[in-house]
Amino acid sequence: MSYQDDDEEQMGPHSESFPKDFGYGHSPREANLESKPRILLMGLRRSGKSSIQKVVFHKMSPNETLFLPSTCEIVKDDINNSSFVQFQIWDFPGQIDFIDPTFDSDMIFGGCGALIFVIDAKDDYNEALTKFKNTVTKAYKVNPRIKFEVFIHKVDGISDDSKMESQRDIHQRATDDLSDAGLHQIRLSFHLTSIYDHSIFEAFSKVVQKLIPQLPTLENLLNIFISNSGIEKAFLFDVVSKIYIATDCSPVDMQSYELCCDMIDVAIDLSSIYSTEEEAFDNKTSSLIKLNNSTVLYLREVNKFLALVCILREENFNKQGVIDYNFLCFRDAIGQVFELKIRATKHMDEDIEVSLMESPNDSVVF
Numbered sequence: 001m002s003y004q005d006d007d008e009e010q011m012g013p014h015s016e017s018f019p020k021d022f023g024y025g026h027s028p029r030e031a032n033l034e035s036k037p038r039i040l041l042m043g044l045r046r047s048g049k050s051s052i053q054k055v056v057f058h059k060m061s062p063n064e065t066l067f068l069p070s071t072c073e074i075v076k077d078d079i080n081n082s083s084f085v086q087f088q089i090w091d092f093p094g095q096i097d098f099i100d101p102t103f104d105s106d107m108i109f110g111g112c113g114a115l116i117f118v119i120d121a122k123d124d125y126n127e128a129l130t131k132f133k134n135t136v137t138k139a140y141k142v143n144p145r146i147k148f149e150v151f152i153h154k155v156d157g158i159s160d161d162s163k164m165e166s167q168r169d170i171h172q173r174a175t176d177d178l179s180d181a182g183l184h185q186i187r188l189s190f191h192l193t194s195i196y197d198h199s200i201f202e203a204f205s206k207v208v209q210k211l212i213p214q215l216p217t218l219e220n221l222l223n224i225f226i227s228n229s230g231i232e233k234a235f236l237f238d239v240v241s242k243i244y245i246a247t248d249c250s251p252v253d254m255q256s257y258e259l260c261c262d263m264i265d266v267a268i269d270l271s272s273i274y275s276t277e278e279e280a281f282d283n284k285t286s287s288l289i290k291l292n293n294s295t296v297l298y299l300r301e302v303n304k305f306l307a308l309v310c311i312l313r314e315e316n317f318n319k320q321g322v323i324d325y326n327f328l329c330f331r332d333a334i335g336q337v338f339e340l341k342i343r344a345t346k347h348m349d350e351d352i353e354v355s356l357m358e359s360p361n362d363s364v365v366f
């Protein structure tokens with residue numbers, strides 16, 4: 001098996017040189033890698049792994065995925081949209097064989113933040129569940145900190161009752177299988193997904209959020225912002241992928257999320273057509289849409305990659321001055337979290353440099 005490296009330049013020349021005994025986050029070098037975790041996409045052939053990656057991160061339209069060739073090698077993709085959203089996605093071929101001596105499970109699972117296992121809900125899933133159990137058992141042995149996420153995929157065109165029934169059945173069987181293998185302590189998360197609606201973006205949002213160490217701070221800031229501004233719901237979006245990296249503590253309903261995603265599309269599309277600026281999304285980007293049910297959607301740029309999209313009642317928008325002032329405080333606070341992270345990363349890099357220079361046998365200096 002070989003590794004196809006899409007973005008070697010971006011990932012840097014050392015990205016392939018993980019030590020064999022790579023333990024997640026124990027040395028400065030490992031801790032630095034931890035700040036850019038890996039998400040693995042695994043599952044049987046034709047379950048939809050490559051389609052998910054292309055639709056969510058490369059803006060491919062769902063219909064085009066019909067023509068995707070089968071993946072024969074591990075395809076690595078570096079997602080580097082913002083300081084908070086930085087990770088690599090590794091898309092595995094469906095026929096991957098763990099017994100194959102070239103499969104270096106220490107290296108593959110060692111630096112992994114989350115493992116997404118894709119199960120085709122329209123197919124017989126017995127084989128998928130067997131593979132799932134083998135994969136989780138192997139991965140957990142190498143790295144017990146991995147977050148295991150199951151995407152019950154291709155649920156478009158399936159009735160709500162059947163979806164729930166599949167989810168219940170897969171959940172039950174997957175947890176029973178792991179308990180039989182003595183792994184009852186493993187926590188699994190299940191998501192019903194399809195590339196033909198927003199469910200795949202929502203599921204990916206939840207996976208990515210678990211890998212953002214600053215999430216509680218971001219959620220807290222959003223809670224404070226909405227409660228002082230008369231806002232019902234606010235999402236902090238990664239504009240490029242339209243996954244939300246944080247939201248306030250009120251429950252997310254799919255319709256609100258879809259509305260906010262659509263608003264980003266409208267704002268960017270209009271800006272691309274009519275703006276005289278080079279970038280369609282910049283520090284002056286903001287948008288206001290009044291719906292016919294007395295609801296307002298309000299979008300503001302937070303930084304180069306992030307947008308805040310809020311839903312509020314029309315009457316509360318009368319106090320736009322307060323909202324805008326609170327937004328500036330919010331943006332400032334996000335900037336400070338962002339800066340702290342950059343500073344922490346820089347310190348880590350310096351530590352790595354020092355430790356490498358001190359090592360007499362190691363000639364590699366970043």
Ligand SMILES: Nc1nc2c(ncn2[C@@H]2O[C@H](COP(=O)(O)OP(=O)(O)OP(=O)(O)O)[C@@H](O)[C@H]2O)c(=O)[nH]1
Binds near residue numbers: 049067068
């Ligand atoms: N109906 C439906 N079809 C989907 C969905 N996602 C992917 N597909 C289709 O499933 C087929 C297989 O998709 P791929 O993304 O190539 O699957 P894969 O898991 O990467 O396959 P391998 O590379 O062989 O491992 C394609 O025809 C896709 O159009 C979905 O959400 N709904």
